[in-house]
Amino acid sequence: xxxxxxxxxxxxxxxxxxxxxxxxxxxxxxxxxxxxxxxxxxxxxxxxxxxxxxxxxxxxxxxxxxxxxxxxxxxxxxxxxxxxxxxxxxxxxxxxxxxxxxxxxxx
Amino acid sequence: xxxxxxxxxxxxxxxxxxxxxxxxxxxxxxxxxxxxxxxxxxxxxxxxxxxxxxxxxxxxxxxxxxxxxxxxxxxxxxxxxxxxxxxxxxxxxxxxxxxxxxxxxxxxxxxxxxxxxxxxxxxxxxxxxxxxxxxxxxxxxxxxxxxxxxxxxxxxxxxxxxxxxxxxxxxxxxxxxxxxxxxxxxxxxxxxxxxxxxxxxxxxxxxxxxxxxxxxxxxxxxxxxxxxxxxxxxxxxxx
Numbered sequence: 001x002x003x004x005x006x007x008x009x010x011x012x013x014x015x016x017x018x019x020x021x022x023x024x025x026x027x028x029x030x031x032x033x034x035x036x037x038x039x040x041x042x043x044x045x046x047x048x049x050x051x052x053x054x055x056x057x058x059x060x061x062x063x064x065x066x067x068x069x070x071x072x073x074x075x076x077x078x079x080x081x082x083x084x085x086x087x088x089x090x091x092x093x094x095x096x097x098x099x100x101x102x103x104x105x106x107x
Numbered sequence: 108x109x110x111x112x113x114x115x116x117x118x119x120x121x122x123x124x125x126x127x128x129x130x131x132x133x134x135x136x137x138x139x140x141x142x143x144x145x146x147x148x149x150x151x152x153x154x155x156x157x158x159x160x161x162x163x164x165x166x167x168x169x170x171x172x173x174x175x176x177x178x179x180x181x182x183x184x185x186x187x188x189x190x191x192x193x194x195x196x197x198x199x200x201x202x203x204x205x206x207x208x209x210x211x212x213x214x215x216x217x218x219x220x221x222x223x224x225x226x227x228x229x230x231x232x233x234x235x236x237x238x239x240x241x242x243x244x245x246x247x248x249x250x251x252x253x254x255x256x257x258x259x260x261x262x263x264x265x266x267x268x269x270x271x272x273x274x275x276x277x278x279x280x281x282x283x284x285x286x287x288x289x290x291x292x293x294x295x296x297x298x299x300x301x302x303x304x305x306x307x308x309x310x311x312x313x314x315x316x317x318x319x320x321x322x323x324x325x326x327x328x329x330x331x332x333x334x335x336x337x338x339x340x341x342x343x344x345x346x
Contacts, residue, residue, distance in 0.1 A: 003124060003126030003128075003129075003144070004124055004125055004126035004129045004145070005123055005124045006123055007122060007123035007139045007141075008139075009137045009139045010123050010135065010136070010139065010141070011134075011135070011136045011137060012133060012135045012136075013133050013134040013135075013136075014131060014132050014133010014134055014149055015130075015131070015133055016129060016130070016131045017132075018126065018128045018129035020126045020127070021126075022126075026123070030133055
């Protein structure tokens with residue numbers, strides 16, 4: 001479904017914004033803000049602050065994540081940074097260091 | 108569960124695609140093809156092909172191997188192999204590449220630099236790729252076709268022989284025809300001896316460059332900008 005794919009050999013240093021799903025197999029540094037879902041695949045490396053609706057991370061992310069819906073840390077992912085979202089899933093095998101904020105007031 | 112989701116997520120195409128609603132601003136580098144349907148601003152460096160689709164907008168300095176532009180590019184493109192502006196392509200900026208293809212319908216403002224052209228490959232590659240109609244500037248397009256057609260075939264133009272005879276011969280007063288002398292040069296030349304000298308020299312002068320122009324017609328359509336065209340053509344002639 002995802003229209004936008006950042007391939008494994010691609011390096012982006014800057015800002016990505018948009019209204020559609022984004023799949024990252026390469027490297028993104030800077031900032032990502034989406035209104036849809038972000039998928040960081042196994043080969044993906046993100047050193048950026050992330051602002052989206054959903055995030056699924058199987059690769060490496062360094063930066064703060066703010067999601068309006070859900071953040072999912074999958075097996076073998078490595079995440080360093082703070083996560084803020086109403087739903088946060090951390091799978092067995094995921095490695096994560098940072099603060100978690102599920103914002104209990106809104107729920 | 109997780110693995111199934113991972114698989115479905117990783118099923119995506121290998122190519123890198125920037126979707127229509129995506130804006131990337133900053134520096135983008137990579138070693139694979141990139142398709143842009145959204146916007147990319149800043150700097151774009153690829154060791155392979157950049158494809159800007161009709162919905163794509165690239166406002167960046169671009170360094171790639173190949174570029175195919177069907178959308179909008181504002182900025183300079185530096186390609187090691189080729190740059191192609193398709194029918195829907197619009198570009199403002201300079202192009203630097205050994206091969207530049209601009210198709211009819213494309214719009215382009217900027218300079219073209221094909222570098223030092225090797226004389227040997229001119230006839231082989233260029234004519235096949237090139238189409239004269241590719242010229243983007245509306246003002247330039249008419250000028251080119253008319254000039255070459257007029258030069259090689261001076262006699263055909265019916266305007267010279269046909270109009271003069273009817274008016275000049277039946278109408279005795281030559282004074283009437285004189286005011287309109289600039290328009291009906293050939294007619295006067297045929298009638299009087301005075302006007303004759305000017306036309307021949309102009310024809311002779313035109314005839315000489317006509318040969319050169321004819322020989323350079325093949326490569327010339329590739330180029331877009333008038334300045335760039337002349338520049339490259341000169342190089343070709345000298346070599």
